[in-house]
Amino acid sequence: MDGATVLSEGARVLLHDLRGTPPLTRAQVGDRTGWSRGTVNARLDELIGAGLLRECGLVEGARGRPAVLFSINPDAGDLLVGHIGASGAQLARCDLTGGILARESVALDVGAGPEVVLGLLEERFAVLRADVERPLWGVAVGLPGPVHFPTGRVVSPPIMTGWDGFDVPGRLGATFEVPVHVENDANAMAWGERCLAPEPGPDDLLFVKVGTGVGAGIVANGRILRGAQGAAGDLGHTFVDAGEDGPPPLCRCGKSACLEAYAGGWAIARDLGDLGDGRPRTALDVVALLRAGDARAIQRVRAAGRVLGVGLAQAVSLLNPSEIVVGGPLAAAGGEHLLAGIRQHVAARSLPLATQDLRIRVTRHGDDVGPVGLADALAARLFEPDTLARVLSRGTGGLVPAAPVGG
């Protein structure tokens, strides 16, 4: 394929180091790398010549002479990201620093299976990339189920019919001929929340997505916490004692008394009854009721917030986050109603040391939080020196298994 770039190993290492740092001068690059002035100049020239680095301003240098600042050229390539929920997806085309250049929301049913959903994704991605000449570097997908991180395969998703074990990177990698990163949706949102926070972002953050189901993404010590099998943060299927009389509700996963059987959008819809003509309500119907100010729906969502608070109190004791951020469609429509119960029960059930500086709030970034997190996690993997060599040679090889992300 045309446009292949071959970089020296040193230039790839420098490009990797420049991701995630503020712009640097030649002297600062020398200080960080220990390289001679000649080597620094040669590698900077190599990266500038390849269009991967750019001059981005001047600072006062030694002896009062202005020094040129260098940063990664965000326009050297494109990233495509698709943040998929149970009933809709946010798609975006991003630059190499994760800045969103174009976005689109689409309705879909994740239960229709991977062929249908990924087919739609491919179609919409092609539209987002129409008339774009710069090269595509990578694709990232967020999915509402546990993702086995080394392989990018979905594992035993409770609600995603047909997705178990499906090779998402294989399918999209064959279509787009670039590396593909797959992430649990709540993990992507947690990471996006940290990326979008004022510098420095919180190192310990719990993101709770409340949509059709309930999921959590955990950032601990500045990294996404995925767990041994990619199942960390499966808050929706933790057991809660909601303090109610009668038998506990049955969950979609087959167990009973799961948190989302009380607090997920599907459970709220179940309790609000059908639409009057026998058709069952969905989480999207609950969102519409909240937007219309329906008193019954608001009351039911406040009750969901209290059960979320019971579950989150356990998580706060285990993880001691500095922030709990709530997002997803139900939080967007009725966040304050959810927060009231969460605040009440977290404060009552966690130790004061864990809650004294704990902030609990709704995300301020709306639908962008998932796509931004996906783009940054993808870029972190693409800028690994070995992966860079493949990306720049337009190689179609996959990502390095278990490459560190988010640090």
Ligand SMILES: [Zn+2]
């Ligand atoms: Zn369950």
